[in-house]
Structure formats: C-alpha cells, structure tokens
Amino acid sequence: MGKLSDRVATILLWFIGLSILAILFWFLYRILSQGLPHLAPRFVFGMPEEILPGGGVGPQLFNSFYILLLSLAISIPLGIGAGVWLAEYAKKHWFTDLIRLSTEMLASVPSIVFGLFGMLVFVTVLGLGFSIIGGALTLSLLNLPILVRVTEETLRGLPGSYREASAALGATKWQTIKSVLLPTSLLGLITGITLVAGRALGESAILIFTAGVSVSRFAPDFNVFASGETLSVHLWYVLSEGLVPDAREIAEGSAALLVLVILIINLCLALPFRYWYRRSSGR
Amino acid sequence: MTSEKIRVQDLNLYYGDNQALHDIQLSVKKGSITAFIGPSGCGKSTLLRTLNRMNDLIDNVRITGKVYVDEQNIYDNQVDVVQLRKHVGMVFQRPNPFPMSIYDNIAYGPRIHGIKKKRDLDEIVERSLQQAALWNEVKDRLKKSALGLSGGQQQRLCIARMLAVDPDVLLMDEPTSALDPISTLKVEELTQTLKSRYTIIIVTHNMQQAARISDYTVFFLNGHLVEASETNAIFTNPKDKRTEDYITGRFG
Numbered sequence A: 001m002g003k004l005s006d007r008v009a010t011i012l013l014w015f016i017g018l019s020i021l022a023i024l025f026w027f028l029y030r031i032l033s034q035g036l037p038h039l040a041p042r043f044v045f046g047m048p049e050e051i052l053p054g055g056g057v058g059p060q061l062f063n064s065f066y067i068l069l070l071s072l073a074i075s076i077p078l079g080i081g082a083g084v085w086l087a088e089y090a091k092k093h094w095f096t097d098l099i100r101l102s103t104e105m106l107a108s109v110p111s112i113v114f115g116l117f118g119m120l121v122f123v124t125v126l127g128l129g130f131s132i133i134g135g136a137l138t139l140s141l142l143n144l145p146i147l148v149r150v151t152e153e154t155l156r157g158l159p160g161s162y163r164e165a166s167a168a169l170g171a172t173k174w175q176t177i178k179s180v181l182l183p184t185s186l187l188g189l190i191t192g193i194t195l196v197a198g199r200a201l202g203e204s205a206i207l208i209f210t211a212g213v214s215v216s217r218f219a220p221d222f223n224v225f226a227s228g229e230t231l232s233v234h235l236w237y238v239l240s241e242g243l244v245p246d247a248r249e250i251a252e253g254s255a256a257l258l259v260l261v262i263l264i265i266n267l268c269l270a271l272p273f274r275y276w277y278r279r280s281s282g283r
Numbered sequence B: 001m002t003s004e005k006i007r008v009q010d011l012n013l014y015y016g017d018n019q020a021l022h023d024i025q026l027s028v029k030k031g032s033i034t035a036f037i038g039p040s041g042c043g044k045s046t047l048l049r050t051l052n053r054m055n056d057l058i059d060n061v062r063i064t065g066k067v068y069v070d071e072q073n074i075y076d077n078q079v080d081v082v083q084l085r086k087h088v089g090m091v092f093q094r095p096n097p098f099p100m101s102i103y104d105n106i107a108y109g110p111r112i113h114g115i116k117k118k119r120d121l122d123e124i125v126e127r128s129l130q131q132a133a134l135w136n137e138v139k140d141r142l143k144k145s146a147l148g149l150s151g152g153q154q155q156r157l158c159i160a161r162m163l164a165v166d167p168d169v170l171l172m173d174e175p176t177s178a179l180d181p182i183s184t185l186k187v188e189e190l191t192q193t194l195k196s197r198y199t200i201i202i203v204t205h206n207m208q209q210a211a212r213i214s215d216y217t218v219f220f221l222n223g224h225l226v227e228a229s230e231t232n233a234i235f236t237n238p239k240d241k242r243t244e245d246y247i248t249g250r251f252g
C-alpha cells in the first residue's frame, strides 16, 4: 500500500514539475519566435518614431536598465539594512511585530497602488514631474518589502552556532554580521535581488504613472529628472495608445527583448554566482 | 601571587523564573584541567557559559554573584566582553566551523582583533593548526572549505580557531561527544599537551575521560555544586553520598 502511494506521489510530482517546464518553454517559444525576427540592431538601439514605421527602442532599453540600477541602489541598502535589523537587533516587542506586519502588507499591495502613490508623492507633491528618479524611487518602494523579508528570512535560517562561535572568539555583533552572517547568506540575498530585478524590469503600472511614457530626444540621457519610458511601458504604450503602423511588430520585438534581457541577467549573473558560491563555501 | 585563575562566588543564574544555578562557589587553579560532571540538565553548560559571558546572548537570563577571572569580576560594568572572550576561549559540543575555508576559519579571530598582515596570519594559522594536531592533515587544503573535514577534524579545527586568538583559559563543552574513539583520543591527548600553557575546564559525560585527563573534578546535581576536589579523591573516595551514587551508577 505504502509502495503504491509512493509511486503515485512520485509520478504526480514529476508530472507537475514537467508541466511547469513545458509551460515555461511554450511561453518562451511563442514570445521569442514572434519577436526575435524583429531584433535588428536598428530596432534594439535605434530611436523610436511617433508616427512613421521602423522606430527603435534604444532609449527605452537604456531607461529600463537605468531605472533598474537606480532603484536597486536605493532599495538594496535599505532593504538589507532593515532585514538585518529585524533579524539580529530587534527584540521581540509589539513594535517590531508591527513593523514586520507592515512589511508583509506592503509586499502584497498591488503595484498600481504604488504607482498612484508615487505619482502623488514624487511627481506632484515633490514636483519631480514624470522622471526617471520618480520612477526609480517608487520602484524601490515595491522592492523594499521583498528585500527586507528575504534578508530577514535568510539570516534567521542561519544556525545559531555561527553567532555563538563568532561571539566566543570575541567578535562584536556587527563584526559577526559583516564577516560571517552576510557572506554566508549571500546566495539567498542574490536570489532575492535577482527576483526583484526581474520584477522591476517587467514592471509597467508603476512606471506609467511616475516615469512617464516619453523619452529624451537623445540616448543615453543620464539626467535623472528627464522622463524615462522603459521597455515594458513602451510595450503597453504602442499597443494601447501608439500611432505607429507597425505597433504590433514593435510590441513583439520589445517583448522578446525583455525576455532576453531577463534571461541573460539570470544566466550570466545568478547561475555562475551560484556555482562559484557553492564551490567556495563547500556546500 | 596566587595560583587561582578563576573564582566563582555566590553565583545564581535564572532562565526567566527558572533557577538553573544555585549559589555556586568554585575556585579553579591556573594551569590545571578541571572536569565538570553530572547528569544531563544539572547546569554544567550553563556554568561554563557564565565564565565567558556567553549567556549574554540569551534573552531573559539573570545572574547574581561574582565571577573573577584573574581577580577581575567579569560581571562588573566596565568589563569589556570582547577582551574577556579573547582571554577565555570556548569550544562547543558540536563542531561549528564557519562555512569558509580552513584558513579563513582560523584567521577569523586574529582578523577581527586587528591583525591584517598576511605573513602574521599565515604564521598564526600554521601555529594554531600545529597545536591542535591538525596541520599535517590539512596543510595542502587550507583554501578548501572547512565543511569538507570529518567531524573529528572539524572539532580540532574549532580548537585551533580558539587557540588562534591566544586565550589563556579554554572552556570545552563536551568536545568529544560527537566524535569516534580515535578522534576522542586525539582531542584528549591535545588537552594534555595544552595543559602546560592554559587553564582548561572540560564538561564531560564520560567518567573515564574525566578520570583520565583532569586534575580536578566537580560534580553537579540539579543546579547545585555537590562536590569539588582532586580527581583522584573524588573517584576513589567521594565525600558525598550523591557523588558516589552517580559515579558508581555510571561505572556499574
């Protein structure tokens, strides 16, 4: 009896695993087979057109990365800092519980709400207008709760024996965190960062309201106060509001480009890092 | 000059409302090996951890009384815990190397205490591993992860890591309980060679081990110190009935 249910469970789990893989590949195949043919250099790096066909997405591609990097630069130190504080310093107390609860709730707020919030605060009240910095700041708010959680969970998952061993050698709390706990949780942190990076690259609702749907007349434009449409926003924009006759092709190309970029980030950063980390820590 | 290294005076320790140590009085001689014995839960580890203030890491611990190390009460307000733990090293029941290379494990302590030069660190790493009788087994794989070592090697690595910060008191909490007989023997031999330079306190459940390696033995029961005297005396001629019961019960 036990044997049979074990077989059934094994087969079922394999089936589920393979289905997920199949869905992923089918999805990649559809997007890439439609979009790849459009990915000429003129499209990937060229300037967009408003009315005529043949526009490119160069500035949008640049803005995607620029906003991503800015938002990570803001949210990584804050998120990891808050996570470290919650895991290592905060005593159990109703106030820290409240902070934890708020973080969890923030993590489940729909991104469009963040978008409206960002528009209200950064665009209007602070007077930044539709801008790259406004978009990056709002995006950071979206990423922050996830980074806090990932950091806290990863640190809590580490065995207490590391903290004891380090303290017994005369290390201060901060030395322990900096030299043992954070390096040891690097894998978890990088996974979390890759996760939010992917989400940030694909985010559109927030950025439509904060970074706007237009780009500078030249690229790359590093001015953080310029408005900065990203690839995903452009994808939405050409399909819903665009006047160009080749909107469909541009959308397909942008989608493929987006998927490629995310794949490349994962393959070139996360995987080699994982491999290197496993080897160096011996796990 | 006194030859007393550690003195515990009127020590009481509470975990929340639960009293784990009652009115402990104890004196430990410089350059000796002292064994703590007693049934599980009697407070051996708890007392050991008061000697380098590891209980500071646990919430809700309350301590009254005094613990002198080198005639300084370590629970005084102005005592620097970092300095204290540099002088009073500890190895734990379970080997707990960091997930780093063997070299970095040993160099960790010296590095946090400000030693930066590679040449100095190299020297400390080699010396500590030699002292812990591990050098020959690992000298060709210093850059490899410490987690790849066997349990016995890991425990000696932890001893080397402790020695690298140059303590003068070594606290060992059942250092051989997770080890096979051969590794146990190695660690026991190690305590004998270290004895000349260090004051060692070792917790053990193994009577033979206590008899083999220690100069003094202290017997605890339910958070009370029942009897403390020379190892020979306690094993051949225990003064307290409870000590005798425990020892003979174990042996018989």
Ligand SMILES: Nc1ncnc2c1ncn2[C@@H]1O[C@H](COP(=O)(O)OP(=O)(O)OP(=O)(O)O)[C@@H](O)[C@H]1O
Pocket: B015, B018, B020, B038, B039, B040, B041, B042, B043, B044, B045, B046, B047, B058
């Ligand atoms: N962190 C803690 N919080 C609350 N109570 C604790 C804690 N650590 C130990 N105790 C309690 O204190 C008492 C003494 O524990 P301790 O670990 O010192 O015993 P021990 O003699 O080392 O036992 P063993 O031989 O099993 O290691 C036990 O009753 C234990 O339950």
Ligand SMILES: [Mg+2]
Pocket: B044, B045, B046, B173, B203
């Ligand atoms: Mg114990």
